[in-house]
Amino acid sequence: xxxxxxxxxxxxxxxxxxxxxxxVSIERALREIPFYVKRGARLATEGSLAKALASLPLLHKxxxxxxxxxxxxxAGRDLKADLASGAIEIVETAGSTGERARVLHDAGxxxxxxxxxxxxxxxxxxxxxxxxGASPRLAVLAMPATxxxxxxxxxxxxxxxxxxSVLALSQRPDPTYWKPAEMARMIAELSRHATVGLIADPMxxxxxxxxxxxQGQTLDVRGFxxxxxxxxxxxxxxxxxxxxxxxxxxxxxxxxxxxLFVQGEDGRLYHAPFDxxxxxxxxxxxxxxxxxxxxxxxxxVVTTLDREAQPLVRYVxxxxxxxxxDAPRGPSDVAALVSLEGRVDDAxxxxxxxxxxxxxxxxxxxxxxxxxxxxxxxxxxxxxDVDVVCDDSGGxxxxxxxxxxxxxxxxxxxxxxxxxxxTVSALAAEASGKVRIARRAFxxxxxxxxxxxxxxx
Amino acid sequence: MTTTTTTTGPxxxxxxxxxxxxxxxxxxxxxxxxxxxxxxxxxxxxVFLDSASTTPKPRVVIDAVSHYYASxxxxxxxxxxxxxxxxxxxxxxxxxxxxxxxNAAPDELxxxxxxxxxxxLVAHALALTADDEVVFPASEHHANWLPWRVRAAPVxxxxxxxxxxxxxxxxxxxxxxxxxxxxxxxxxxxxxxAPVEEIVAIARRRGIPVLLDGAQSLSHLPVDxxxxxxxxxxxxxxxxxxxxxxxxxxxxxxxxxxxxxYQVGGGMVAVNGDLGIGELVLRDPPFRFEAGTPAIExxxxxxxxVRFMRKIGMTAxxxxxxxxxxxxxxxxxxxxxxxxLAGDVPASRRIALATFVVDAPAMTQENVARxxxxxxxxxxxxxxxxxxxxxxxxxxxxTVRASPHIFNTTGDIDRLVEAVAExxx
Numbered sequence: 001x002x003x004x005x006x007x008x009x010x011x012x013x014x015x016x017x018x019x020x021x022x023x024v025s026i027e028r029a030l031r032e033i034p035f036y037v038k039r040g041a042r043l044a045t046e047g048s049l050a051k052a053l054a055s056l057p058l059l060h061k062x063x064x065x066x067x068x069x070x071x072x073x074x075a076g077r078d079l080k081a082d083l084a085s086g087a088i089e090i091v092e093t094a095g096s097t098g099e100r101a102r103v104l105h106d107a108g109x110x111x112x113x114x115x116x117x118x119x120x121x122x123x124x125x126x127x128x129x130x131x132x133g134a135s136p137r138l139a140v141l142a143m144p145a146t147x148x149x150x151x152x153x154x155x156x157x158x159x160x161x162x163x164x165s166v167l168a169l170s171q172r173p174d175p176t177y178w179k180p181a182e183m184a185r186m187i188a189e190l191s192r193h194a195t196v197g198l199i200a201d202p203m204x205x206x207x208x209x210x211x212x213x214x215q216g217q218t219l220d221v222r223g224f225x226x227x228x229x230x231x232x233x234x235x236x237x238x239x240x241x242x243x244x245x246x247x248x249x250x251x252x253x254x255x256x257x258x259x260l261f262v263q264g265e266d267g268r269l270y271h272a273p274f275d276x277x278x279x280x281x282x283x284x285x286x287x288x289x290x291x292x293x294x295x296x297x298x299x300x301v302v303t304t305l306d307r308e309a310q311p312l313v314r315y316v317x318x319x320x321x322x323x324x325x326d327a328p329r330g331p332s333d334v335a336a337l338v339s340l341e342g343r344v345d346d347a348x349x350x351x352x353x354x355x356x357x358x359x360x361x362x363x364x365x366x367x368x369x370x371x372x373x374x375x376x377x378x379x380x381x382x383x384x385d386v387d388v389v390c391d392d393s394g395g396x397x398x399x400x401x402x403x404x405x406x407x408x409x410x411x412x413x414x415x416x417x418x419x420x421x422x423t424v425s426a427l428a429a430e431a432s433g434k435v436r437i438a439r440r441a442f443x444x445x446x447x448x449x450x451x452x453x454x455x456x457x
Numbered sequence: 458m459t460t461t462t463t464t465t466g467p468x469x470x471x472x473x474x475x476x477x478x479x480x481x482x483x484x485x486x487x488x489x490x491x492x493x494x495x496x497x498x499x500x501x502x503x504v505f506l507d508s509a510s511t512t513p514k515p516r517v518v519i520d521a522v523s524h525y526y527a528s529x530x531x532x533x534x535x536x537x538x539x540x541x542x543x544x545x546x547x548x549x550x551x552x553x554x555x556x557x558x559x560n561a562a563p564d565e566l567x568x569x570x571x572x573x574x575x576x577x578l579v580a581h582a583l584a585l586t587a588d589d590e591v592v593f594p595a596s597e598h599h600a601n602w603l604p605w606r607v608r609a610a611p612v613x614x615x616x617x618x619x620x621x622x623x624x625x626x627x628x629x630x631x632x633x634x635x636x637x638x639x640x641x642x643x644x645x646x647x648x649x650x651a652p653v654e655e656i657v658a659i660a661r662r663r664g665i666p667v668l669l670d671g672a673q674s675l676s677h678l679p680v681d682x683x684x685x686x687x688x689x690x691x692x693x694x695x696x697x698x699x700x701x702x703x704x705x706x707x708x709x710x711x712x713x714x715x716x717x718x719y720q721v722g723g724g725m726v727a728v729n730g731d732l733g734i735g736e737l738v739l740r741d742p743p744f745r746f747e748a749g750t751p752a753i754e755x756x757x758x759x760x761x762x763v764r765f766m767r768k769i770g771m772t773a774x775x776x777x778x779x780x781x782x783x784x785x786x787x788x789x790x791x792x793x794x795x796x797x798l799a800g801d802v803p804a805s806r807r808i809a810l811a812t813f814v815v816d817a818p819a820m821t822q823e824n825v826a827r828x829x830x831x832x833x834x835x836x837x838x839x840x841x842x843x844x845x846x847x848x849x850x851x852x853x854x855x856t857v858r859a860s861p862h863i864f865n866t867t868g869d870i871d872r873l874v875e876a877v878a879e880x881x882x
Contacts, residue, residue, distance in 0.1 A: 100539075154728035154738040172741070174549075177564050179741055387557075422767060425556035426563050428549050431542035 018332055019049045022281045026056075026303060029311040035064075035071040036313065053283060058301060058452065059315045061256075065101045072104055072310040088309045093255035100432070103256050104309040110258065113279045113306070117259035117272035118197075118226065123247045124262075127196055127223025135165040139193055139221075141186070141200035141208065142228075143433030144170045158189060167193045173433045175207040176426040183211040187219065196223040199251070203373075203435040206236035210372070210393060212243045219244045226251045231342045231358050233437060234366035235373065235391065252340055254317050257302040261321075261337055268327055271334035279306045282334045283314070284323050285450045289353050293360030293413050294341055296323040299450045316446075318344050320357050346438040348378045351416040355449065358438040364409050370402040375427050376410075378440040384417050386410065387424040399423045477867040480780040483773060484866045490515040490765075491864050501834025504869045509645055509673060509810055509860035510838055511695045514762070518699055521547075521761035525754045533753055534724060534744075548753055551760025555705050558763045558771075559690065560681040565713065567706045567743040568751055572672040573600040575691030575706035576639070578746065579668055580604035582716035589636040594622035596847040598645050601670045605639065613846070619799045620647050620847045628659050638667050642674035642690075646844050646858070647799040648782070648810030650678070657686050666712065672696055676862070677778050677808040679771040688712050699762030700755035713742045722748035774863055781809040781861050781870070788874040789813055789859075794881040798856065810860040812842070814853060817880050822855035825880055829857075833876040 026043050030036045044052040064072070069090060073079045082088040089105045115136075119125040128136045161168040169186045172178055186208055190198065198205070198221045205227070212219055219225075225244055227237075228251040241248055252269060253259040258279050261269035271282060284298035291297040300319045304312045320341040327336035341347075342358025349355060361376055372391035378384045388406055390397045407421045429435050446452065488494050493513040496503050505513055525547065531540035533548040556563040569575045585591070591605035595613035605611040612630050614622045627638070638660050640651045653669060660667045666688035674680060676697035682690050689708050695701035708716070718739075725748040728738040739745050766774065782804035789795050794816035799807070815825045826839025838858040841848050848855065859873055 100542075154736075176553075177741060177744075179564075182741075420768070423557065424553060425561060426553050428546060428553050431546060 018276070018278065018281075021278070021305060022049060022303065023052070025281075025305040025311065026053075026313050029313055032074040033072060033311060034075060035067055037075070038071070041313075050283075053303070053314060054452070056314050058446070059312060061101050061316075061318065064103070064256075064310075064312075068102050068310075069104055074308065082309075091255055101256065106308050109307065110255075113258040113273075114253070117253075117262055117279075118251070120262040120270055120272040120274045121224070121247075121249055121264055123265065124197065124224045124226070124249070127246075136223075137165045137167075137194055137196045139167040139169050139190060139195045139198045141169045141198065141204050143173055143201070144168060158192065167195070170204065174429040175204050175435075176429065178207060178211075180211070183208055184215075187212055187215075187217055191220040195221050197221070198225045199228055200225060201434065202227040202232035202236045202240065204433070206233075206239040206373075209239040209243045210391075213239070213393060217243065221246050224249060228253055231340055231346075231362070231437060233362045233373070235371055239372075250340065252319070252321075252337075254302075254319075257304055257312060257315060257317060260300070260302065260317075261340075268324055269321075269337035269340070271332050271336070277306060278332050280304055281332070284321065284335060285452060287320070287355060287449060288451055289355050289449055291355050291357060291360070292350075292415075293363060294320075294322050294339075294357050296325060296338075297321070297341060297355070297357060298323050299344065299446075320344055320347060320355075320359075322359065342438060343436070344444060345440060346436055347444070348376060348384060348414065348417070348438060348440060349381065349442075349444065350414065351381065356413055358436075360413060361410070361438055364413050365406060368402070368405045368409050370397045371406065373427055373435070374406070374437060375435075376414075376438040378417075378438075378442075381442065382418055384414055384419050386419060386421045387427060388421060389426060390423055477784070480777065480784065481866045481868075483769070483777050484864050487515075487769070487864045488866075490517070492516060492519070494864060498834035498836070499831050504833070504835040504865075504872050506859040506861050506865065506869065506873060507836045507838055508676075508862040509648075509696070509842075509858060511701065512676065512698045512862055513864070514700070514758075515698055515765050517765050518758045518761045522700060522754045522758040525757050532750055544753060544757075547757045547760070548751070551756045551763075554760040554763040554767070558675075558680070558767060559705075559707055560683050561690075561707050562710070564741070564743055565682075565707055565710055567708065567713070567746045568756055569704050569706055570702060570752070571693040571695070571704035572670060572691040573693075573704075575689075575704055576600055576668065576670060577604050578706055578716075578719055579637075579689050579691070579708070580608045581719055583636060584717055585609040585636060588634060590632060590634045591637045591639055592627065592630050592635055593639040594641065594644075594651075595850060596620045596622055596644055596646060596844060597639075597641050598670070598672065599843040599845070600672070601639055601641055601668075602846065605637075609636065610634070616847060616850055618851055620644065620844075620851050621649055621799050621802070622651070624652055624655065627656065628663075631659070631663050631665065635663070635665050638665055639670065640667070641670040641672070642680075643671075643677065643808050643810075645673050645810075646812050646842050646847055646856070647802070648673075648807040648812070648860075649799050649802050650674070650806050650808065653685050653687065661686075673808065673810070676766060676774070678775060682707050694755065694759035694762060697759075697762055698765055699759035700752075702752040703755040703759050705759075710742075713746075716742070716746065719746045720748040724748055724750065769863065777863050778809045779804045781865065781867075782807055782811075784867055785809060785811050785859065785861060785870050785873075788870050789877065792874065792878045792881055795877060798851075809862065809865075810858065812856045812858040814856055815877060815881060820880070822857050825857050825877075828880055829873070829876055832880075833872065835873055835876055837873070 030041050041056055044055045087107050091103050091105050093101045155171050224246050225248045249263040252261040259272050262272040263269045281303040283301040285301055287297040297320055300317045302315050302317055322338035324336040324338045339359050346358045347355045365371055370390050371388055373389040375387045376384050390399055390402055403421045427435050491513045529540045529543040531544040533545040552563050552566055585608045589609045590612045591609045592612045596616045614627055616622050643650050657667050668689040669687045671690050671692040675692040691706050693704040725740055725745050727740050730736050789797055789811055795813050797811050797813045817825055823839040826837050829835040829837055840855050
């Protein structure tokens with residue numbers, strides 16, 4: 001029994017059934033979806049599922065960007081009518097690294113799978129109640145769909161930001177420019193909404209949390225806080241926990257594939273939902289190169305199992321994770337995760353070929369006093385520039401000392417690279433509203449970096 | 458960057474040449490970064506000593522501007538396409554760079570066309586009337602003179618014969634009608650640094666806001682607006698290695714929150730509902746004060762310039778500045794027939810800038826500056842430097858101004874000193 005998670009013993013019969021479902025889903029997608037039909041992809045019928053999957057190419061975001069929506073609905077369906085009736089929805093993904101995409105969701109799919117997945121965590125399940133599909137009072141703090149940008153929709157009233165019982169809190173895309181009045185409104189609305197669960201971008205929530213702390217306030221969230229949308233840094237987590245009294249958990253999801261992993265009370269992230277029917281099959285492709293500061297790093301590759309519109313086969317979400325090899329596995333047989341390690345496109349590449357994940361950078365800086373936020377920028381293969389936003393909430397801070405400490409903390413991790421550290425007032429948010437803690441300006445050779453083949457963790 | 462330490466030997470008996478090695482180290486390493494410095498002028502290798510007018514641009518700034526044109530030309534804060542996102546990100550990053558340089562919050566910075574517009578914005582935003590007094594040194598640049606002459610009752614602080622303000626008089630000039638004290642951080646004529654701490658202390662006691670014109674300080678001094686505790690700080694990009702057409706106004710949040718509208722139009726409005734139906738919703742500051750499409754490429758270049766300076770380090774720049782000032786003053790001081798304004802103010806209280814009067818028969822000071830260019834390939838300023846009142850009160854018919862910067866070596870100063878000596882002779 002893992003704290004907070006109902007672990008179902010891996011049963012051979014059940015596992016066989018799961019693997020069979022994966023095959024069925026993939027074969028249907030390859031048979032019915034024009035995108036795959038045009039490419040003539042075939043799933044090997046002999047051998048293990050892993051081997052069969054390895055015979056299929058990886059699917060990247062750029063592949064689906066250019067082909068939506070027509071190539072992604074089953075042959076014979078009237079896309080126009082489905083969109084008009086709401087049977088299929090077009091959803092914009094923010095794109096952590098500026099790679100936006102549109103995806104197709106079957107009507108209500110996102111809410112259904114999210115509600116089931118969140119209940120993987122026992123605390124969340126208790127907070128939301130046992131009834132799947134109920135309308136819990138949630139608030140979302142992330143990039144607003146509308147807001148006071150140039151020639152946009154302007155501010156919306158509380159009632160206008162409600163979708164059912166889900167409240168969209170933020171109206172400004174970049175938290176760097178949030179005004180005190182804006183943050184005071186959000187804090188007040190958490191109470192007004194009697195918020196059971198807050199689903200938040202951790203970087204955005206950390207800004208709100210630090211403001212609340214300065215005002216001597218707490219965040220009135222009554223059940224749980226789920227951090228999603230981005231890597232959560234140690235400093236952000238500290239700031240959030242300082243003003244909240246409910247469990248804070250990490251949720252790993254992506255608009256394209258739904259909720260993949262939910263953190264349990266033991267700190268590990270478990271493939272979600274934790275019971276059948278499963279919504280995804282996840283492959284964790286090991287990294288072939290050294291990953292200093294992180295162990296068992298893998299690339300997340302997802303095959304969706306319950307989508308009529310736009311089923312994705314071996315889709316590269318673009319994230320790295322640390323895999324827990326020895327943790328108990330549930331019926332889906334997907335290993336638990338120790339941590340989310342950030343985007344592949346964020347990882348720093350050393351001269352010796354080693355890959356330094358955003359997560360490894362954050363762990364190296366976790367104990368450096370005075371760091372509120374940082375961003376490591378690898379503009380060239382030889383040079384990394386590290387911008388540090390100081391946390392002066394405890395009084396004045398010695399910026400030169402922070403710079404020295406950050407440089408020292410990164411010495412081993414970024415060995416062989418020229419590292420320039422400086423303090424800045426704030427970090428620039430991406431067009432998506434997300435704040436990256438690392439950026440790399442040149443591409444990575446996937447085949448040279450990952451075990452693309454049949455070996456999975 | 459290369460790091461050669463070539464030094465030029467002492468000329469004209471310059472007594473400061475003993476310490477030239479460390480002084481030239483930084484300059485020699487940076488010179489290859491400035492394409493302009495490799496050209497010739499009038500058959501000579503270029504000696505650029507006019508950075509107080511505008512600085513040459515380093516390669517990183519030129520590249521940043523070119524990159525925008527070549528790779529992501531798009532409007533900012535408006536486009537929904539990928540190019541718009543890229544341009545917006547580069548543009549927004551520039552504001553963060555400048556914020557980091559000044560130790561300001563990004564939302565305390567308004568991008569404007571330059572220091573002149575920044576000061577005019579403050580003059581407009583304070584809604585001054587003809588009875589409102591603004592105290593400022595009589596020696597100020599027109600940018601920090603005319604807004605108060607046009608919009609308020611100007612109260613110039615008297616200056617001495619060299620154009621240095623008589624700061625001890627400032628308190629006596631403050632009245633209940635004083636709405637602002639506006640001071641050039643560094644004089645564009647004498648190069649002397651204003652005693653900002655003392656001025657701010659006086660202003661705080663009297664509850665008067667302080668504007669600091671940082672046109673000449675941004676690229677020379679470490680500037681921390683929090684430590685300085687000024688209410689406003691105005692500066693231009695082009696005097697700090699960036700493109701022209703963009704500058705910045707820092708205003709404390711509480712000050713900016715009280716600003717009336719400046720210019721209106723696209724970019725500063727969230728919603729403009731139809732008359733009688735919808736409402737007018739403005740964007741938050743600072744965007745509220747940035748109407749119209751901004752100088753996108755210039756701003757991106759400004760960000761690159763600030764990054765360039767921060768990479769060198771403002772402390773290192775200042776150290777070079779002090780040494781260069783000493784070398785420049787000593788060199789010019791050896792020439793009989795040359796009078797340096799405020800020449801007795803030590804290097805620690807001024808930037809690398811010397812304005813002087815050349816006693817050359819039948820030549821105006823403007824003639825001298827032209828001769829330096831035409832005969833020796835040396836660029837300096839000549840004339841009144843937008844400070845007519847200073848020159849009138851100091852009874853000067855113009856002056857010559859040499860303003861070196863981090864890329865200048867002692868060799869450049871030696872050539873200036875030799876050339877001026879030849880003209881005088």
